[in-house]
Amino acid sequence: SIVKKKYPVLCQAAHSIGSVQIRNMATIGGNLCNAAPSADMAPALIALEAECKVQGAKGKRTISLEDFFAGPGETVLKKGEILTEIIVPKLAGKCFGVYIKHGLRKAMDIAIAGVCVLVTKERGKLKDVKITLGAVAPTPIRAKNAERILLDGDLSEDSVTEAAEEAAKACFPISDVRSSEWYRREIVKVLVRRGLRECLEKV
Ligand SMILES: Cc1cc2nc3c(=O)[nH]c(=O)nc-3n(C[C@H](O)[C@H](O)[C@H](O)COP(=O)(O)OP(=O)(O)OC[C@H]3O[C@@H](n4cnc5c(N)ncnc54)[C@H](O)[C@@H]3O)c2cc1C
CATH class of the missing domain: 3.30.465.10 (Uridine Diphospho-n-acetylenolpyruvylglucosamine Reductase; domain 3)
Structure with missing residues (x-):
């Protein structure tokens, strides 16, 4: 609990x-x-x-x-x-995170892509954003350039879209039985955008 x-x-x-x-x-x-x-x-x-x-x-x-x-x-x-x-360090400020797993089934399935977005605000201002990706590179990765877009810019819909596109550029996916490389990059854009919108709304 x-x-x-x-x-x-x-x-x-x-x-x-x-x-x-x-x-x-x-x-x-x-x-x-x-x-x-x-x-x-x-x-x-x-x-x-x-x-x-x-x-x-x-x-x-x-x-x-x-x-x-x-x-x-x-x-x-x-x-x-x-x-x-x-x-796991103690969280500072107000924090909201989501993990979105994309697979073919709702259970017993390995991710085609897994995206975590974690947004921290302090005194109403954005303090930190983390965007981490699974199943789209040889190891789980952080999309640091995508994080920077939000930290250095504003939290507009344009910035969210730009960050999602940047996150897709951080991927080095493979094509396998679950998905093509192209699809993995596309779904990362969708999931990062979805995750950022939810976190920015709920934090
Ligand atoms: C049917 C099935 C479905 C699965 N679905 C998913 C899924 O949806 N998502 C997902 O992420 N994974 C999934 N997995 C993989 C599963 O999550 C991992 O296998 C599980 O978390 C491993 O935990 P374990 O304790 O059984 O590790 P083990 O299988 O016992 O160990 C895995 C490896 O890590 C090493 N290891 C374990 N603990 C340590 C330790 N403390 N220090 C050093 N080395 C260690 C072991 O030597 C071994 O090489 C699935 C596996 C199965 C069989």
């Missing part, structure tokens, strides 16, 4: 995974260490600036989740290291 209250976007992301049976068995650590580009927990946790505590025979270290993934199925964990904790 703490996670639900403080970080509802994490609940939303977790709820999109597999089925009740999978969610009961799977761990968030396993979801991250598995390092699938489509891992549903990754975009929301990267947007929340989560850090990974890692333990190995030679000691502990902390890695930003943004730097945790090295490629499809690969993390920066060294031989013998395990992920022991995921630290």
